[in-house]
Amino acid sequence: MSSAAPAHGEEPILSALEAAGFPSRSLADLRHSGLRYRQAVPVLVDWLSRVTDSKVKGEIVRALSVPWAKPIATEALIREFRQVETAADPTGTGLRWTIGNALEVLFDDANFEAFADLARDEHYGKARQMVVLGLGKSKRPEAVEVLLELIDDPDVDGQAVKALAKLKAPNARSALEGKLTDGRAWVRSEARRGLAKLPP
Numbered sequence: 386m387s388s389a390a391p392a393h394g395e396e397p398i399l400s401a402l403e404a405a406g407f408p409s410r411s412l413a414d415l416r417h418s419g420l421r422y423r424q425a426v427p428v429l430v431d432w433l434s435r436v437t438d439s440k441v442k443g444e445i446v447r448a449l450s451v452p453w454a455k456p457i458a459t460e461a462l463i464r465e466f467r468q469v470e471t472a473a474d475p476t477g478t479g480l481r482w483t484i485g486n487a488l489e490v491l492f493d494d495a496n497f498e499a500f501a502d503l504a505r506d507e508h509y510g511k512a513r514q515m516v517v518l519g520l521g522k523s524k525r526p527e528a529v530e531v532l533l534e535l536i537d538d539p540d541v542d543g544q545a546v547k548a549l550a551k552l553k554a555p556n557a558r559s560a561l562e563g564k565l566t567d568g569r570a571w572v573r574s575e576a577r578r579g580l581a582k583l584p585p
Contacts, residue, residue, distance in 0.1 A: 394441040398432045412444040416451075423453045430461045439480050446480070450487040459491045463499050466512070474512070481512035492519035501531045510540050517541045521548030529554040536560045543572045550579025558583055 395412055402409060407425045409415040415422060429445050436442045446465070449458045462484055469481040485503075492500060503509065504517045517535060520528045529552055535545040546564050549557040557579065564576035 394436070394438045395444065398428075398436070398441070398445070401428050401432065412441075412448050416448045421453055426454045426457050429454075430458050433458075433461055433465060443480050443483050446483050446487050450490045452490060454487075455491040455493060456495065459488070459493065459496055460499075462487050462491065463496065463503070466503060466509075466516075469512075471508070478511055481509065482514065485512050485515040489515035489519040492522045494523055494525055497523060497525050497527070501527070504531055504535060504541070507538065507540070513541050514544045517544040518548050521551035523552075528552065529557060533557060533560055536563070543567075543569060543575070546572055546579065547575045550575050550582065553579075553582045555583055 398412065399409060402415065402425055405425055405428050407415060407420070407422050407428075409418065415425065426449065429449055433442065433445050433449070436445060442465075446462065449462065466481055466484045466488065469484070474481050488500070488503075500516055500519060500523075504513050504520060506513070517532070520532055529549065532545045532549050532552070533556075535541050536549075538545070542564075546561065546567075549561060561576045561579045561583075564572055565580075567573050567576070
């Protein structure tokens with residue numbers, strides 16, 4: 386496997402990781418190493434709040450986008466999601482979306498209220514997409530209600546459909562039926578998939 390060169394500014398983080406027993410040429414290399422680097426997670430979380438360069442922060446977030454970063458990294462990533470400056474990510478498809486993607490991987494019901502709040506906040510636009518998808522992993526009955534609120538939100542409605550399809554909620558039938566004529570083929574497919582899982 387070829388090694389990725391470190392992004393400018395990664396050097397102190399790599400030094401801290403090496404001291405923790407995880408020498409890597411770059412954060413991308415750590416992520417692709419095949420190692421279950423659980424003991425490196427606290428180091429990455431510590432640097433997440435200290436780094437100001439968005440590219441390096443994004444590399445840390447990607448390195449934390451692994452199941453074994455839960456629960457240590459979850460609350461830190463929720464804070465980072467909220468703190469991204471909208472002016473620096475006006476479309477919601479940059480760093481904040483990357484953090485949202487990590488949160489989907491780390492979703493747990495222990496932080497359900499925080500996830501629900503992020504999902505509902507239209508201010509975050511498309512960056513909420515993967516957070517909304519994460520709600521499809523919830524065991525809380527309130528998750529269905531949150532997703533039904535978002536079923537017509539143009540930034541996240543497709544992800545709401547996909548999450549509802551996973552939850553097999555009978556009270557989502559009408560909302561899913563309403564998406565059978567959606568202009569996007571993948572949304573129609575997810576709506577059909579969800580309806581097929583419901584009892585007749």
